[in-house]
Amino acid sequence: MSSLGRALSQTSLQQIEFNDISPTATLQRHPSRMRRLSKCSSVENGELLTSPYADESRVLVINTGGTIGMTLHDNVLAPEANALVQRLRKLPILHDDLYAQQTRLHEYYGHETLVLPLSKLNTRIIYTIQEYSPLLDSSNMTTDDWGRFGKDIEKNYENYDGFVILHGTDTMAYTASALSFMCENLGKPIILTGSQVPIYELRNDGRDNLLGALLIAGQFVIPEVCLYFYNKLYRGNRVTKVDAGSFNAFSSPNLAPLATAEVDIKINWDTVWRANTTAKFQVRTELNRNVGLLRLFPGITASTVRAFLQPPMQGVVLETYGSGNGPDNRPDLLDELKAATDAGVIIMNCTQCLRGTVSASYATGMVLMDAGLIAGGDMTPEAALSKLSYVLAKSELGLDAKKKMMAENLRGEMSANLEGAKLSLSDSRFIQVIAKSLSISCKEELEAIRDVLTPPLACAAAKIGDIDALEALKEMGSNLCLGDFDGRTPLHVAACEGHFRAVEYLLGHGASVHAKDRYGDTPLCNAVRFRQKDVVKLLRKTGAHFSRDQMEEAGTELCSLAASGDIEGLEIWSLAGADLSKPGYDGKTAIQVVRFQEDFIFNTTAQFPKSHL
Ligand SMILES: NC(=O)C[C@H](N)C(=O)O
Known part of the structure; x- marks a missing residue:
C-alpha cells in the first residue's frame, strides 16, 4: 500500500464524502495519477503533505549470512541471528524512523521492513529483510542454498522492484554466477552484496555496500544478477574474489563495471544486459553436482x-x-x-x-x-x-x-566475438548528416548527440510501428530501452498504439517490460489504458505485472468500469492481472457493483466469462 493509503486510514481524510465522487469522475482518474498523488504524499502532524516528485519503490533483502552480520564468539567471527534489523533501525542512513512512523510503515509491511531516507533521485526505498535460519558463513553453502535463494525471489518477484542478497564474500562469486544462469528471463535487478568487516563494528564496509545495493536495486531496472562492492556494480558472473584483506575485494577482470557509485550513481547502460525474450521469469533450481x-x-x-x-x-x-x-x-x-x-x-x-x-x-x-x-x-x-x-x-x-x-554466451558471462558484427558510429549516415550540420566531429560529441537524439527517434518509430526504423536505430548503436525526457520508452509508445509487432520486436531487442515513465507507468499500464488487448496479453506473457500499489488502487477503477457497464474495460484489466474481487474506495467490489445492477447482469453475463464473476 502506498503512503497515502497508509495515511488515509489514520487521518481526518476519512471524513471526505467519497460518495460524492461520481463513477464517471473516478473513471477519468488515470491510475497513474492516483498513484502519483499517493506516492508524493507524506504525513506531518496528522496532516497530509504532498511534494511533487517523490516515488516509492520496494526491495526485498534476503539475509543469508556472511561477515556483514557477524559478531565475535570465542574470538572468531560467526553469524549473529535476529540482530540485523534492530541494528539497521538505529542507523539513520539506513532507516528514516520518522517517515516510517508517520506513514505507519510497520503496520502495513511488518517489523522487518525499513525505509531509506529520500534519495537524490527523490525515491523512497522501502526494504523488507527476510532472514534465513541458520545464517551461514558462505563457505558452508551448497547448490541447495542457491536453489532456495532463487525460489524465494521467484515467489516474491511481483511484489518488489528489486532484490538484494546479503551473502558472505568467500563464495559470493560462485552464487552470483549460478543465480545468473538459474534466473531465466530476468527483468529486475538481483544484487548480491556483503562486507569484509561486520556492520556492527565502528569502521566497516557493510553500511556503504548495503546502501549502494539498495539504491541501485530500488531505482534502476537492471535486469541482471549483479554484485555490488566498494562503490561498484558488477555483472555477477564476471567477478572473482581477489583480496581477503581489502574492502576492494572483488574484480571483474574482463568486463567494466555496470555502474559506479561515486558523486553520482552512473549506470553504464551500453554494458547492461538487454532482455531479448518474450518469455516470463522463472528460476531453474535443477543443478548437476557432478x-x-x-x-x-x-x-x-x-x-x-x-x-x-x-x-x-x-x-x-x-x-x-x-x-x-x-x-x-x-x-x-x-x-x-x-x-x-x-x-x-x-x-x-x-x-x-x-x-x-x-x-x-x-x-x-x-x-x-x-x-x-x-x-x-x-x-x-x-x-x-x-x-x-x-x-x-x-x-x-x-x-x-x-x-x-x-x-554460447547465455547471460553475458563471456565476451561475444564482435568481429564483423559491430557497426561504427561513422557508418550511420543519419548521425553524420546531423553532426556535419552542427560542425561536430569528435567521437565523444557524436556519441552525445546520438544518445540525446535516438530515444525520441525510437519513440517516433514506435508510434507508427516502424520496425525497420527501430532496426536502423539499433544498428546505429542506440539502446532501445532508453526513455525520452519523460522516461517514456519506445515500448511504452508502441504499447499505447497497440503495435503488436513493434512491441514484440522491442521485447526481443532490449526493451524492459518493467520500465517506468516519470508518472510511474509501465507499458502494461499504457496498454490497459488504451485497451490494447493483444499487447496486454503479450506483455503479461513476458512477465509484466501491476505493482502492489496499483493492485491496491485498482478496486476503485474496476468499480467505475462495472458501474458504467464497461465489460471490455473490466476484461482488459482482468487480462492484465487485476483482481476483480478487490474492493474500491467504499468497500464494494466490482462484482458487487455488477450484481447491484440487475439489468446489467441480465444483459451482460452471457458475454462475460463466469469465472471472472
Ligand atoms: N567477508 C566474508 O563475508 C567472509 C566470510 N567467511 C563469508 O564468506 O561468509
Missing part, C-alpha cells in the same frame, strides 16, 4: 587426471595456462582428456590468468581443442563451473545441445 575444477600445473600426472575424470564426473573446467594452453608433448595427458570427452564428459578450457581469453593461437592450445575441449573464452572459472552445473541438469537436452549451449 562437476569439478582441475588446475593444470607442470608435472601433473596422467593418473591424477584420470582419477579426476572418472564417473560420476560429467563436466570439468580445466584451468589451463595463458591463452588456453597445455603441454603438447604429453600424449599421456592428452589421451586421458580425449578419452573423457569421447565418453561424454564436457571439458571447458578456461585460463588460469585473471585477465584475457582462450584462443587457439598456439600449438599447445590447439591440442586441447583436438582433445575435444570447448573454449571457455574469457569466462571466470566460477562462471564456467556453475554454467556446467546448470546446462548439464537440462535433462531435455542431448549432449550436443549441451555442448553448444556451453559455447
Whole structure:
C-alpha cells in the first residue's frame, strides 16, 4: 500500500464524502495519477503533505549470512541471528524512523521492513529483510542454498522492484554466477552484496555496500544478477574474489563495471544486459553436482587426471595456462582428456590468468581443442563451473545441445566475438548528416548527440510501428530501452498504439517490460489504458505485472468500469492481472457493483466469462 493509503486510514481524510465522487469522475482518474498523488504524499502532524516528485519503490533483502552480520564468539567471527534489523533501525542512513512512523510503515509491511531516507533521485526505498535460519558463513553453502535463494525471489518477484542478497564474500562469486544462469528471463535487478568487516563494528564496509545495493536495486531496472562492492556494480558472473584483506575485494577482470557509485550513481547502460525474450521469469533450481575444477600445473600426472575424470564426473573446467594452453608433448595427458570427452564428459578450457581469453593461437592450445575441449573464452572459472552445473541438469537436452549451449554466451558471462558484427558510429549516415550540420566531429560529441537524439527517434518509430526504423536505430548503436525526457520508452509508445509487432520486436531487442515513465507507468499500464488487448496479453506473457500499489488502487477503477457497464474495460484489466474481487474506495467490489445492477447482469453475463464473476 502506498503512503497515502497508509495515511488515509489514520487521518481526518476519512471524513471526505467519497460518495460524492461520481463513477464517471473516478473513471477519468488515470491510475497513474492516483498513484502519483499517493506516492508524493507524506504525513506531518496528522496532516497530509504532498511534494511533487517523490516515488516509492520496494526491495526485498534476503539475509543469508556472511561477515556483514557477524559478531565475535570465542574470538572468531560467526553469524549473529535476529540482530540485523534492530541494528539497521538505529542507523539513520539506513532507516528514516520518522517517515516510517508517520506513514505507519510497520503496520502495513511488518517489523522487518525499513525505509531509506529520500534519495537524490527523490525515491523512497522501502526494504523488507527476510532472514534465513541458520545464517551461514558462505563457505558452508551448497547448490541447495542457491536453489532456495532463487525460489524465494521467484515467489516474491511481483511484489518488489528489486532484490538484494546479503551473502558472505568467500563464495559470493560462485552464487552470483549460478543465480545468473538459474534466473531465466530476468527483468529486475538481483544484487548480491556483503562486507569484509561486520556492520556492527565502528569502521566497516557493510553500511556503504548495503546502501549502494539498495539504491541501485530500488531505482534502476537492471535486469541482471549483479554484485555490488566498494562503490561498484558488477555483472555477477564476471567477478572473482581477489583480496581477503581489502574492502576492494572483488574484480571483474574482463568486463567494466555496470555502474559506479561515486558523486553520482552512473549506470553504464551500453554494458547492461538487454532482455531479448518474450518469455516470463522463472528460476531453474535443477543443478548437476557432478562437476569439478582441475588446475593444470607442470608435472601433473596422467593418473591424477584420470582419477579426476572418472564417473560420476560429467563436466570439468580445466584451468589451463595463458591463452588456453597445455603441454603438447604429453600424449599421456592428452589421451586421458580425449578419452573423457569421447565418453561424454564436457571439458571447458578456461585460463588460469585473471585477465584475457582462450584462443587457439598456439600449438599447445590447439591440442586441447583436438582433445575435444570447448573454449571457455574469457569466462571466470566460477562462471564456467556453475554454467556446467546448470546446462548439464537440462535433462531435455542431448549432449550436443549441451555442448553448444556451453559455447554460447547465455547471460553475458563471456565476451561475444564482435568481429564483423559491430557497426561504427561513422557508418550511420543519419548521425553524420546531423553532426556535419552542427560542425561536430569528435567521437565523444557524436556519441552525445546520438544518445540525446535516438530515444525520441525510437519513440517516433514506435508510434507508427516502424520496425525497420527501430532496426536502423539499433544498428546505429542506440539502446532501445532508453526513455525520452519523460522516461517514456519506445515500448511504452508502441504499447499505447497497440503495435503488436513493434512491441514484440522491442521485447526481443532490449526493451524492459518493467520500465517506468516519470508518472510511474509501465507499458502494461499504457496498454490497459488504451485497451490494447493483444499487447496486454503479450506483455503479461513476458512477465509484466501491476505493482502492489496499483493492485491496491485498482478496486476503485474496476468499480467505475462495472458501474458504467464497461465489460471490455473490466476484461482488459482482468487480462492484465487485476483482481476483480478487490474492493474500491467504499468497500464494494466490482462484482458487487455488477450484481447491484440487475439489468446489467441480465444483459451482460452471457458475454462475460463466469469465472471472472
Ligand atoms: N567477508 C566474508 O563475508 C567472509 C566470510 N567467511 C563469508 O564468506 O561468509
